[in-house]
Amino acid sequence: MSDIASGARRRYKTRIALAGGLYIVVLVAVLWLFNTSPPTGPVRYVLAVAPALPILGIFFVTAQYLMEEADEFRRMTMVQAMLWGLGLALSFSTVWGFLEAFAGAPLIHLYWVFPIYSFGAGVAQPLVGRRYR
Template sequence: MPATPALRRYNKRVLISCAAYGFSLVGGISYFNNHPGAHGPTAYLAAVIPALAIIGVFVAVGRYLVEERDEYLRMLMVRQSLVATAFALSLATLWGFLNSFDLAPRIDSYYVAVVWFAGLGVGSCVNALIERRAR
């Protein structure tokens, strides 16, 4: 099946956001390595820009859901996103309780986004399994 115009725009947005994330993360790490203990506005900017790039991926997913005209493809992405959200929130909740009782180490909260992205892969597998059963 050829990619729809909405899917092509989605892929472009995700690639741009991921490239921006990579460059801004390298820049931020470099900044903090060269300015240990920095706390001014530039330090906050260096720390926030990679997060904005990740937020760009979330925006790309949302825009894809709005722009996709094919209802079936939209439903697949909605299901995939719901699985990813349930996966990420479930793991974050479990880890949070384990951490509260000193049974697991503290983890930076941005890993929830990483787990959500992994959950998109789980959601894709769920879609494939459902498709296989429907045949």
């Protein structure tokens, strides 16, 4: 594997930065709107869903990268890191759900699942790659 970023990797980094930036902008705008003058009716639902759309874009961008990347090692390490992130998010969500249901633990909103997944995948990415050095 070369340290030089492939064209697919460069495109991925650009696309992921755009989707992540859009997520932050939309989330801040929606938070501001709901805190200053909460919308009502159908607009409330549309705005509530708006921050999720860039996250869906992040999944699409990641899938696109996996299809475009010719380097099997890079694809494999990305998928393994994603599996670690997925395992962390699902494990945490499951355990916390049972704590909420049976032990009265405070509610944690489901929108935290993606940041937990991202954290897990982000931490795992260099560790997975390091395993093969």
